[in-house]
Amino acid sequence: MDPKKSRHILIVEDSASTAQVYCHYLESEFQVSIAHSGKIALDTVKECCFDVILLDVQLPDISGLDILKTIRINDKHITIIVMTAHSTVDIAVDAMRFGANDFLTKPFDRNRLIVTVNNVLKERQLSNIVHEYEKSCNRKQFHKFIGGSLAMQTVYRIIESAASSQATIFITGESGTGKELCAEAIHQESNRSTKPFVALNCAAIPRDLLESEIFGHVKGAFTGAVTAREGAASRAAGGTLFLDEIGEMPLDLQSKLLRFVQSGTFQPVGSSRELSVDARFICATNRDPLTEVREGRFREDLYYRLHVIPIKMPPLRERGKDCLLIAKSFLDQYNKEEKKSFVTFSSEVETLFLEYSWPGNVRELSNIVRNTVVLNEGKSITLNMLPSPFNKSENFKKIEFQNTDTLSKNSELTLSEELDKEILPAKVSTHDNGTNTNSSHTASSDNHNATQPIRPLWLEEKLVIERAIEKCDGNIPRAAAFLEVSPSTIYRKKQHWDKKLLPND
Numbered sequence: 234m235d236p237k238k239s240r241h242i243l244i245v246e247d248s249a250s251t252a253q254v255y256c257h258y259l260e261s262e263f264q265v266s267i268a269h270s271g272k273i274a275l276d277t278v279k280e281c282c283f284d285v286i287l288l289d290v291q292l293p294d295i296s297g298l299d300i301l302k303t304i305r306i307n308d309k310h311i312t313i314i315v316m317t318a319h320s321t322v323d324i325a326v327d328a329m330r331f332g333a334n335d336f337l338t339k340p341f342d343r344n345r346l347i348v349t350v351n352n353v354l355k356e357r358q359l360s361n362i363v364h365e366y367e368k369s370c371n372r373k374q375f376h377k378f379i380g381g382s383l384a385m386q387t388v389y390r391i392i393e394s395a396a397s398s399q400a401t402i403f404i405t406g407e408s409g410t411g412k413e414l415c416a417e418a419i420h421q422e423s424n425r426s427t428k429p430f431v432a433l434n435c436a437a438i439p440r441d442l443l444e445s446e447i448f449g450h451v452k453g454a455f456t457g458a459v460t461a462r463e464g465a466a467s468r469a470a471g472g473t474l475f476l477d478e479i480g481e482m483p484l485d486l487q488s489k490l491l492r493f494v495q496s497g498t499f500q501p502v503g504s505s506r507e508l509s510v511d512a513r514f515i516c517a518t519n520r521d522p523l524t525e526v527r528e529g530r531f532r533e534d535l536y537y538r539l540h541v542i543p544i545k546m547p548p549l550r551e552r553g554k555d556c557l558l559i560a561k562s563f564l565d566q567y568n569k570e571e572k573k574s575f576v577t578f579s580s581e582v583e584t585l586f587l588e589y590s591w592p593g594n595v596r597e598l599s600n601i602v603r604n605t606v607v608l609n610e611g612k613s614i615t616l617n618m619l620p621s622p623f624n625k626s627e628n629f630k631k632i633e634f635q636n637t638d639t640l641s642k643n644s645e646l647t648l649s650e651e652l653d654k655e656i657l658p659a660k661v662s663t664h665d666n667g668t669n670t671n672s673s674h675t676a677s678s679d680n681h682n683a684t685q686p687i688r689p690l691w692l693e694e695k696l697v698i699e700r701a702i703e704k705c706d707g708n709i710p711r712a713a714a715f716l717e718v719s720p721s722t723i724y725r726k727k728q729h730w731d732k733k734l735l736p737n738d
């Protein structure tokens with residue numbers, strides 16, 4: 234095949250001599266194949282890709298229009314020019330209705346044929362460009378992101394452009410806006426996608442263990458280091474190292490990180506040996522990095538070394554209707570997980586979602602939807618099913634009513650027990666109409682008893698969280714949904730409590 238003739242044309246024409254004439258017209262510019270019957274044409278199209286099909290409408294075995302319809306069912310984009318005689322020009326009109334791109338009336342000369350073929354090819358090229366452009370400007374999904382807002386289209390484009398470079402990416406944005414998702418998307422788009430993506434949340438790791446988590450340690454490097462351990466940097470070799478909440482990193486460790494970013498070398502804790510690793514850096518913070526630099530909590534040199542390509546994740550409240558798209562996707566996911574049958578949100582709920590400021594961003598939306606799905610039944614999520622803060626005024630009324638009602642019946646019920654009801658809605662019984670009511674209150678409320686000593690705030694918090702986990706039969710994600718925090722917050726806190734309660738502390 235002549236490499237210059239990159240376009241392939243199929244001539245479908247039963248007259249061998251006419252087909253040869255057309256072939257002769259075209260072969261100086263195009264690669265040409267001929268099919269002398271409708272059946273051969275359909276078989277050839279199945280086996281080979283053509284840029285243009287020149288289709289005679291009057292064939293002995295199958296009508297040209299039927300061939301056109303059959304080809305269109307399987308391929309919406311292939312370019313087809315029908316050829317008709319003067320007497321059958323009305324067939325050409327039908328052919329255009331069935332998706333032909335142009336028609337030629339026989340007889341025609343070489344120029345006419347070449348101009349028509351080139352025109353349809355140019356048209357196709359333009360429509361491909363428009364299609365690609367529309368696709369890139371109108372994406373409602375990108376990797377694990379859901380959302381088609383302008384703000385997110387900008388993020389998708391930066392990710393695509395920056396992914397192939399080696400430059401460090403610095404992601405900022407409020408908590409829950411998808412910074413980790415962004416880092417994962419960059420890795421997936423990059424040529425490192427087959428190598429590891431290693432994410433480390435600097436806020437979730439006790440400060441004195443952070444260095445060994447990043448760079449690893451040798452056996453005996455510190456008490457408890459009974460074996461040598463590889464750090465995140467080594468595990469990310471060839472791939473991407475994502476350091477989340479980088480603002481939490483102690484200053485002395487920041488200087489070691491700077492050296493690693495600049496030279497690709499580091500020393501595991503307790504080792505004098507220098508290791509060299511090729512990893513791409515992505516870091517993220519929900520603080521303003523320049524303020525951190527100004528206030529001396531973040532090294533300026535490290536900031537400038539890392540802040541090469543900044544990406545700002547927009548807060549959910551600035552993403553317009555993305556919030557509804559994301560909510561629907563969570564609804565479908567949690568429906569499946571919880572074996573529920575919700576299909577939609579009521580229009581009031583949608584309006585409320587669009588008006589709310591979402592301080593916890595997508596994570597908060599996820600928690601709200603999960604909480605609602607877990608605690609209710611029905612087809613449509615309605616206002617009365619939503620947890621705090623959406624049902625706040627309604628909730629207050631309910632609690633006021635319960636207070637007076639219950640207090641008159643049972644003066645021994647303490648305020649703490651009522652608070653308990655408000656904080657942890659406990660088990661919920663569900664009516665068929667989709668509304669829910671709190672069942673009898675059974676949780677122990679001694680934590681709030683006025684005779685109890687005043688305890689440190691962290692301990693109070695620990696008790697509240699542990700009660701929630703207990704009420705959820707040990708299911709931490711579910712307890713987190715009730716408490717409106719992310720499960721990782723609970724895991725993180727558990728780690729801190731364990732440390733606090735160690736005998737040495």
Ligand SMILES: Nc1ncnc2c1ncn2[C@@H]1O[C@H](COP(=O)(O)OP(=O)(O)OP(=O)(O)O)[C@@H](O)[C@H]1O
Nearest residue numbers: 378379380407408409410411412413414519595596
């Ligand atoms: N556009 C989105 N579409 C679907 N899910 C999303 C989107 N953005 C975030 N999420 C989901 O929201 C949750 C929070 O996202 P992620 O952990 O990436 O946020 P973050 O900004 O890193 O939060 P933090 O600062 O608290 O670490 C995750 O479960 C993530 O999958």
